[in-house]
Amino acid sequence: MSLQLDRMEIEEEGRDDAVRLARAIHKQLGPLSGPVPVHDIALALDIVEIREEELDGFEAALITQPERDIGSIVVNLKSDRRRRRFSLGHELGHFLQADHVLNQPDGFLCSKRDMVEQDLNAARYEVEANRFAIELLAPPEMVRPALRGFPDLDKAQRLAERLDLSFVAAARRYAELHDESLAVIICRDSVVSYMARGPGFPFLLAGRGSRVPLPASTTDRLTSMELVDPRDWLAKPAGTELSLQTLHQRDGHSISLLHAVRETDE
Ligand SMILES: [Zn+2]
CATH class of the missing domain: 3.30.450 (Beta-Lactamase)
Known part of the structure; x- marks a missing residue:
């Protein structure tokens, strides 16, 4: 059976905040025994298609509308699998944070540089999409055993x-x-x-x-x-x-x- 998530509840609890959104998703997922299933999570939250293509000049894209009914995500096949997982999380972050203003007529186009931006001087939406991706892929409770x-x-x-x-x-x-x-x-x-x-x-x-x-x-x-x-x-x-x-x-x-x-x- 495919993964089921309640998007409305996640967005209500998340209130456009990257950390709260990721936490709300993990609350519904419950404890995980392996890596976070970011692909299945995206598909359970109205991402209708995830494509992997060889991309030049950018790392990933989200095709969506300002009201975010549905979305499609494209990630760069030239990058390794783990990087693609992060890119997918990043684009899902743009999708779920409805206050992120589209940077293209039909969505978001994100570069390699966008995927590492962390400091506050960088584009706020990119920083927030990265924050969402890392909170989703490496929630504190899953990281904790490594910190001893x-x-x-x-x-x-x-x-x-x-x-x-x-x-x-x-x-x-x-x-x-x-x-x-x-x-x-x-x-x-x-x-x-x-x-x-x-x-x-x-x-x-x-x-x-x-x-x-x-x-x-x-x-x-x-x-x-x-x-x-x-x-x-x-x-x-x-x-x-x-x-x-x-x-x-x-x-x-x-x-x-x-x-x-x-x-x-x-
Ligand atoms: Zn981005």
Whole structure:
């Protein structure tokens, strides 16, 4: 039997808020034993068609009307499956948040960049659609078991497997929900392409496009968490102890986790 959800109740409880909407969906789904069935969820909420096509210049699209009776979603077949799951969640977010104004005559067209926007200066609807996607695909109760013990990228990697999320999305969520102050840095050839700070993590010195001192590369090997000089990383390094762990991937890509600990004042 296909999945049944009560859209009216979800929208009533969600009141156009990304977090509340995702929570209302999970309330109806109940506890899940595997990854969140985002495909079936979309189909149960008046998305009548989900197509996978090779797309150029954008990552996903939602075809709908301002009143959102029904919608169709297209996601980029050129991107890997986990990325497509996130894109699908993102477009479903635009569909369910009826206050999102269409950015095309017949819906929304979203780029790769749109899919990672988190900061408040970015387009608000994109930030909210991403918020919905991560809350839907990685709700706090499903992430919690990964948060025990010391921060470790290996745990984020296992979280990605368990929730069928991209490693970057899982690491970002891990940093966001962990009790410790964490940041995720994505680099190519030691140049920052993306960074996300968890709550309480101090301001970083480096921005997109700047070079950072990563440990020597050993492909597909996770380094251990090592103390680094906070002056290399933080805008205000005084009084903070900083550790870094890096996973070097193929073609110079890497993902790093920074862990900041405030030294207690005497
Ligand atoms: Zn979008």
